[in-house]
Amino acid sequence: MELLAQFAAGDLEAFEVLFRQHHKEVYAWIVRIVRDSGIAEDLTVETFWRIYKSRARFRPDGNFRAWARRIATNAALDYLRSARHETELPDDLACAPCEDPAVRGERRKQIKEAFHQLPAKYRLVATLALIEEEPYESIAEAVGISAGLVKIRVFRAVRMLRKKLSPLRVEAVAK
Amino acid sequence: MNDKENDREIKELLRQAIAPVKDTELRRDLWPQMLRKLDEHPAASAINVPWFDWALAAILSAVLLLFPGTIPALLYHL
Numbered sequence: 001m002e003l004l005a006q007f008a009a010g011d012l013e014a015f016e017v018l019f020r021q022h023h024k025e026v027y028a029w030i031v032r033i034v035r036d037s038g039i040a041e042d043l044t045v046e047t048f049w050r051i052y053k054s055r056a057r058f059r060p061d062g063n064f065r066a067w068a069r070r071i072a073t074n075a076a077l078d079y080l081r082s083a084r085h086e087t088e089l090p091d092d093l094a095c096a097p098c099e100d101p102a103v104r105g106e107r108r109k110q111i112k113e114a115f116h117q118l119p120a121k122y123r124l125v126a127t128l129a130l131i132e133e134e135p136y137e138s139i140a141e142a143v144g145i146s147a148g149l150v151k152i153r154v155f156r157a158v159r160m161l162r163k164k165l166s167p168l169r170v171e172a173v174a175k
Numbered sequence: 176m177n178d179k180e181n182d183r184e185i186k187e188l189l190r191q192a193i194a195p196v197k198d199t200e201l202r203r204d205l206w207p208q209m210l211r212k213l214d215e216h217p218a219a220s221a222i223n224v225p226w227f228d229w230a231l232a233a234i235l236s237a238v239l240l241l242f243p244g245t246i247p248a249l250l251y252h253l
Contacts, residue, residue, distance in 0.1 A: 019206060020206065023201070023206075024200075027205075028199035028200070031199050032196045041201070044201075045205055045209050046212075049209070049212050111188060111189065111192040111193075112192065115193065127193075130186055131190065132196070133195070158182045158185050159182070161185050162181055165188065
């Protein structure tokens with residue numbers, strides 16, 4: 001409590017203590033969203049920079065961890081909005097064993113493209129909910145929306161993906 | 176295939192295509208980088224007014240200038 005009050009008053013040493021206590025957790029959260037360690041490191045620093053800048057608005061009796069996670073999520077979301085980047089995909093997808101490698105490669109490419117075409121706010125919740133299997137409540141707290149809205153966004157993301165991937169799936173069925 | 180089955184298939188396809196991040200451990204100290212950032216961008220004053228507050232103040236000022244008759248009404252409600 002005293003540490004948080006000192007931080008809110010602008011004490012750099014208190015900020016360093018908080019940074020060291022929370023930066024690994026913030027990094028771990030961001031890297032699951034942006035899926036690139038270098039970018040996640042930069043965004044971790046950016047997150048704490050935003051935290052330091054808005055220290056006057058932080059209530060010392062508040063939850064620093066939750067506040068930091070929300071700022072980290074916003075920083076990651078800003079990055080997703082601004083950058084066209086590649087998501088690392090595993091080399092071997094769990095496709096049918098008899099499937100032609102060329103078809104498999106094409107499927108990977110199309111899934112990747114379809115996922116990247118999703119608007120950032122949908123990609124964020126889809127990444128956390130469907131790939132990282134994070135509970136809706138946890139995502140809701142980090143994004144600053146209700147769990148119901150997270151569920152709706154995941155649903156819409158799946159529908160958008162379905163629409164984009166439908167020609168591919170028709171081809172796969174035909175083969 | 177109904178909608179639910181279709182959605183389930185898409186979720187499965189996505190999970191197969193993009194694996195969860197396994198390595199989430201940070202291996203280097205970011206504090207020096209943090210200090211550099213603090214040096215490069217000295218923090219603004221603790222009273223940092225968001226842009227929309229300035230916009231709101233500007234709109235209010237414009238309304239008061241254009242319609243001075245609203246000033247007494249505004250004062251009454253304060």
